[in-house]
Amino acid sequence: MVARLTRMVRAALMLIALLLPGLAQASDDERALLLGTTTSVDNSGLLGPLLDAFHDETGIKVRTVVRGTGAILQLGRSGDFDVVLVHHPEAEEAFVADGYGIARLPVMTSRFLIVGPADDPANIRSAPDAARALARIADGPFDFISRGDESGTNAAERNLWRRAGLSPWDARGGWYRETGSGMGATLNMASVLSAYTFTESGSWTNFANRGDLTLLFEGGPHLANPYTIIPINPERHPHIAARAAQRLVDWLTGPVGQSFIADFRVDGAPPFVPVAASGR
16 A cells, blocks of 8 residues: 555656646746836837737736836846846946846947037037037036936936046035936926936937927937846746746847837837847
């Protein structure tokens, strides 16, 4: 009797062992994929339609958390996402080097811009580069609204101030103000105050409450804004849906996802350029 029970237990264990991979795959593919991404992707209007198209093709639902890149990468370190879509190259490289992400895969680019009141009292339109444009705002000084939220856009803005030899955030208050919020809220404050601000083309294209704000400076070095997708490392966080995350990576970087990004328009303008069309 004992021998028979032992054989039955062994058979049951073997059956469970055979079924476990299939069960794990079903759990991976059926639960919603957790994506952490930035406010600029959301504010552009691209995020929802893009993920709907991915779901229509693959059947995989995607739940999103939208924050600045700094906050998204911090949550990614804790294993709160399966995959992240962000735009801060230096922080992304450290994230992957520390073993939290598998690799950085380019997806698309936008452009950083300086916008402000149409009469442009700082005359940044004629500045030779973006750093000098910011220096002219400081020379006034004229009101400037910063995100101040450790996002990718905030990091790029601070890098330009440093190139100008300035760090106005140290002064706190006065003409340089930090919202601690996303791009939409920051643009709204700049619009209300007729102030300058630093934004990116995805959010600006879809921003309807411009008031007196207009695009004053774009182009030149240091204003490209690349976005990459990074699957979270399952060796660091075994609970993540690695298979589903890879399907999203493959779709976004493949011909279907890239074509969707290329064809997406807001009032006739593309908020992003897919990496396939940018020559990277």
